Amino acid sequence: MIDPVTLLTFIPAALALNFTPGADMMFCLGQGLRSGRGAAVAASAGIAAGGMVHVTLAGLGLGAAVAALPWLFDVIRWAGVAYLLYLAWGAWRSGPLRDGSLPVPAARAFRTGFFVNLTNPKVILFVLAFIPQFLRPEAGPVLAQFLIFGAVLSLGGFVVNGLVGLFAGHAGQWLTGSPRATRWLGRISGGIFAALALRLAILERT
Numbered sequence: 001m002i003d004p005v006t007l008l009t010f011i012p013a014a015l016a017l018n019f020t021p022g023a024d025m026m027f028c029l030g031q032g033l034r035s036g037r038g039a040a041v042a043a044s045a046g047i048a049a050g051g052m053v054h055v056t057l058a059g060l061g062l063g064a065a066v067a068a069l070p071w072l073f074d075v076i077r078w079a080g081v082a083y084l085l086y087l088a089w090g091a092w093r094s095g096p097l098r099d100g101s102l103p104v105p106a107a108r109a110f111r112t113g114f115f116v117n118l119t120n121p122k123v124i125l126f127v128l129a130f131i132p133q134f135l136r137p138e139a140g141p142v143l144a145q146f147l148i149f150g151a152v153l154s155l156g157g158f159v160v161n162g163l164v165g166l167f168a169g170h171a172g173q174w175l176t177g178s179p180r181a182t183r184w185l186g187r188i189s190g191g192i193f194a195a196l197a198l199r200l201a202i203l204e205r206t
Contacts, residue, residue: 002139002148010134010149011156017130018156023196027116028161030192031109032168039109040165046113048158054117054124055150058131059143062124073121077200080119084197087112092190120200127153 024047032040065072117123131149135142 002145003136006134006136007148007152011152014149014153015156017153018160023120023199024117024157025161025164026192026196027113028165029168030188030196031113032165033171033188033192034190035104035109035169037166037169038106039104040169041162042106042109043113044158044162044165046110046115047117047161048154049110050114050117051123051127051154051157052147052150054127055131055146055154056143058124058127059146059150064128076119076121080116081197081201083115083119084193084200087116088190088193088197090190092187116196122200 024044027047028040028044031043127150131146131153134149135145139145
């Protein structure tokens with residue numbers, strides 16, 4: 001369905017984007033510091049799943065609605081801001097969830113990553129601008145091509161963000177022997193979530 005040359009051109013471009021530090025990577029970093037390696041990988045998987053939803057919506061043409069309707073963009077964006085601030089407050093108050101406290105279930109971490117990605121309307125606008133450059137209508141259904149390219153992009157993001165989360169989880173585990181370090185890890189991860197909320201709050205539609 002997709003020309004191999006086109007796919008081979010897309011993969012390096014997608015990987016370059018995956019390795020560029022952004023909101024998803026920072027979110028997995030914060031999750032790893034606060035909740036450990038398992039939660040960070042699950043959050044990365046949730047982000048990848050959310051990305052596939054954006055890809056599907058863009059392929060169906062709904063991305064144009066987000067781009068054209070300021071109120072829809074803002075509703076999604078402010079929901080994401082509120083959720084990230086909620087996570088920031090929880091991380092600041094409780095610190096990393098380790099040792100003597102209950103670990104964050106993988107399913108919960110997955111849902112968190114999924115919702116954070118889904119409430120960033122800039123993702124669907126990015127997908128709508130990036131993937132169509134590689135589409136070939138004569139090669140088959142456009143939606144199917146969107147999904148294939150989106151799967152490549154999401155898989156790369158899952159691996160890269162997951163590795164960042166694993167590193168952060170390992171570093172956090174090493175530091176949890178010190179109560180003071182544990183307290184600061186919670187503050188750092190809370191600060192990351194708050195910074196992501198601020199970044200989302202000041203996003204422009206274009």
